[in-house]
Structures are given as C-alpha cells and as structure tokens.
Amino acid sequence: MGSYIIRIIDKSNVRYIYNTSGSTIVWTNVFIFLILNVLSLYGIYVCIANKCWMTWCFAFWYGLAGGLGVTAGAHRLWSHRSYKARLPLRIVLMLFHSIAGQNDLYEWCRDHRVHHKYSETDADPHNSKRGFFFAHVGWLLTRKHPDVIIKGKQIDLSDLINDPVVYYHKKYYIVFYLIFCFILPIIIPLYVWSETVFYSVFGTVLRYVTSLHCTWFVNSAAHMFGDKPYNPNIEPRENLLVSYGAFGEGFHNYHHSFPFDYSTSEMGWRLNFTTFFIDFMALIGQAYDMKRLSKDMVCQRKLKVWSNSY
Template sequence: MDELSNLSKSREADWPAVLFFIHIHLLSIYGIWLLFFEVKWMTVLLLIALTSLATLAVNTGAHRLWAHRTYTATKELRLVLMLLHTLVGQGSIYSWVQYHRLHHALFNTDVDPYDHKKGFFYAHMLTRLKKLSPYQEKLKQQIDMSDIETDSIVMFQKNFYWLLYAVLFLLLPLNAPLEYWNDSVMSAVFVMGFLRYALVLHAAWLVESGFCIWGLKENDKYPSDSNLVFFINQSFWPHYHYLIPRDYKVGEYGTYDSGCSTAFIRVWVALRLAKDLRTIESTTVHAALAEAIKTKKPLKLCLQEATKVQHLPEDHYLK
C-alpha cells in the first residue's frame, strides 16, 4: 500500500493514440460520403454485418463471458466469439478484460480510467487519448487474470493477435468488395476500412461510457425503467450492473432483460452452446429498485435485503 501511495495519479497524453484516432475519424468522414453516393449495396450490407458481429462479440464475449463470467460457453462458441472480437480492432480479449476489470475495481472513484463524473466525452473518448497513470498501471498489474490465463482460446488470440488482426480485420474485409462484387478501391479502404473501424470502436466504447447516458445522475429520482425510449430513457440498471456485474441479463446500454445481448445468450443456451447462466429473479430486482426509490435507501442495501444476503462480492455467482 505504501508503494501505491507514492505513485503518481496524473495521466499523460498518449500521442500515438491521439494521432491514430484523429486519422481514423477524419478519414471516416470521406467514407460516409462514399457510403451515400458511390458504394455498392453489397458493401453496405457487409459493413452492417461486420459492425454488428464485432459489437456482439464485445458485449456477449469480452464483456459478459470473459470479463464477468456470467455464463459458460462451449469451446466452439468461444472460438467464434474470439474470432469476431478480433473484428473490433480494440486489442486482445486478455487486455480488454484486464482493463475492464480495472474499471470495475475503481468505479466511482477519481482514479477510474472512465470516470463518469467527468462527463460522457471524457469517459467515451478523451480517456482513450491518455496513458494510464503509474498508480493505475500498478493496480492493473494486480487484477486477477488467472481464469483468463487458463482459457487456451483467449491466450491463442493474445499470442497471435497481430496476425489475426491483419487477416480478419484488414485483409478479408477490405478484399471482399474488390474480389466478389467489383466495388472500388476507395470504397473498400474508406468504408470497409476507416468508417467500419470508427463505428465499431464507438459501439465498443459505449460499454464503459454508456453509464453517462443511460445511468441516473446523482440525486435523480426516475421511476423504474420501462425501456420505452431506448436512446433517452434513464434507469437504475446501469447502476445495478456495477453492483452485481455477474448477472447475465443486464445489458450494456441501460436495459435489463430485454436487450439484444441477453437475447443472443439465450439463443446460445437453446442451441446448447452456453449454460450456467448467472442471475437473480427479475421480480426480486424490481422489488429492490422500488424499495430504493420509496425509502431512499442505498440501492446496494436494498438489493442485499431483497436477496437476503449480507454481502455480495463481485466474485459471487448468483444462481
């Protein structure tokens, strides 16, 4: 602890990341123009498909499966999710999980890399342009990754990430429009390259920054969420995720059991590709949320009372 207290908590700019993201976003603007005026429909469909699959892999794979262990998956499903996660271009699953677990360990503190108190722009993008502080780096090294290190599929991706990235993220998506439906080189590079990269990155970043959009502001007194208006409806569910992160039903964007990721996990269970879903009953959660609103007690206390347990550590699986 003394060693930690002596480390600096200030973060320096990561200039290679700054230049990288500037180029990605500027060049993707031309990709948007091509998308509306020149690109072929097959390229548009491929863009939608690859962006959707990559986002699904982040939400249900890196986040729900590996970071929080909300369910278990067969080797075949883990292999597919690993390959699809490579389409995100956000680093290996190992590094993604380590960074996300650090975020949960430091959530609601001033040293959280995605400190939501600094606003959406900081949590969503500005933090990506900074290096971790020496204090945060030390804490990241202490994150327990032993379960991930026993997963041969994740470690294979970690060891061969840049080869997989070159083939799956760059070579195949950029070559497909040229090879199979004779689209232009410009469309392949700027739409399937830069624009796709920008779209997938922002979708993946919402896993950490979505709390600023769909989570309640401090002292807000909204009713239990109804999910009627997806993009503007705020609820307690993002808070609940940070209280009990190992509930598979909590979506990334403010929903509970009606999200796309939750639906896909249930489909995989039906196909016998996944099992051991970890959750608590919806009625129990609703009762705790209603009690918190009615009594103004801390939500964590209401959840503990509703589930009749004294302590809910992050590594506790709720059956």
C-alpha cells in the same frame, strides 16, 4: 498529474517500473484516432452518395459480428463470467472480437474488471469524473493514471490466461487484428462482388470507427445520462440510446448493480441483441450456466430505492 516513477513489486517479486515523467499524451494514438475519425466522416459521405449497397450491407453485418465479440464475448463471458461457453463458441467470439479491434481479450477484460472494482476513481481506466471526452476516448489518448496500473496488477486474471482461447489471442493479437479488422473486410468485397478498393477501404474504416464509438458511449454517456433505478449511489445509468447502439450494454445502472447477470438488464431481449444471441447459443448447446437475478430480487431493489427517495 505530476512526474514521478512508480515501482511495483508483486507477489512473485517481479519489479514493474513506470516512468510517468514527460507528456501524458500518447501522440501516436492521437494521430491514429484522428485519421480514422476523419476518414470515417468521409466514409459517411461516400456511403450516402454512392450506390455500392452490397459493401455497406456487408460492413453492417460484419460490424454486428464484431459488436457481439465485444458484448457477448469480452464483456459478458470473459470479463464477468456471467455464463459459460463451449470451445467452438469461444473461438467464434474471439474471432468476432478481433473484428472489433479493441485490444486483445486479456487487456480488454483486465481494464473492464478494474473499471467495475474502482468505478469513478483514479484507478478506473475511463473514470467519468474526468469528463465526457476522457471517459469516451481521452483515456486511450493519454498515459494510464498510476492507480490504474497499480490496481490492475492486483486483479485476479488467472482464469483468463488459463483459457487457451484468451492466451493465444493475447499472444498473436496483432495477426488477428490485422486479418479480421482490416484485411478480410477489405478483400471480401473486392473478390466476391468486384467492389473497388476505394469503397471497400472506406466501408471498413467506417465500420471500425462506428463500432469503437458504440463501445465508448457505454463508458461515457451511460455513466452520465440516464436514470438510476437500481442504485442511486453510483454513476452508471440506464441509457436506452446506448443500449440500442451497443446491443444491450446501455442498461448500465442495472449492470453495475448486478454485474453477474448475463442479460445486463431485467427486460430480456428488449434493446438487447446480445441477450438474444446468448439465448440462441444456449438453444443450440453452445452457451450454458447463464446467471440471472430473480424478478423478486429486482422488484425488491427497485422498491427499496423508490421508498428511500421519498
């Protein structure tokens, strides 16, 4: 990408100026992610070699909560509005999302809406046409392509900022991030079952990095490997391994074809812990108005794709 300055003037006459000159690599992020990944590799060794099973169980369940914050919260609720949630559930999902440490809800949803609208173009933040590494993590290690910034400014995000839960998460993100992603998961094992600082820190790092990769595989692997039974003209694919690791988010050909469906798959709870969670929340009155594609429509689409391929 060449060096140039972008000036954007939006509807309210606010100017945004971006200087894209110089290196496109964000070295601070490279350094942070490198350290985290190396520490997590050592964390795997520590996990296998030691006997502090309570800490690993805790890291697993804490990570599971963080995963739901991303899948049921940032993705299916706030990015796609595929169901509605009452305030207590929205607060819980916001706190869960802080555990995952994947930017504030507003930024996460903005990037995701741009991703859906401009998939596999320069305006897609993690454009898979730029290769597996870029789609997986490279996009977080480099400056955004100018098209991502320009198109991102044109996406309607008013519903997000009008939700006080999203508003305060954006405003105080660094506090939520530090407390829920690092401080609490380190302190709880120390004080509740007298874990050592060493194991507690490595459990936290391993949990964080694992959950990051589970999300990143949706952007990389689920855009490159798998079948396309619902729409062969797009890159997102059905990837069962990714669905397993990302609680149902690997049914990606279905999801990009029908992004309004709260289940992101036609198969209900199969490899889809997020759908199970949302259904349970509906049972206790916290989730409602779940949008779903009818079975007839799914069959018709698959039949059409199948007949066109012969």
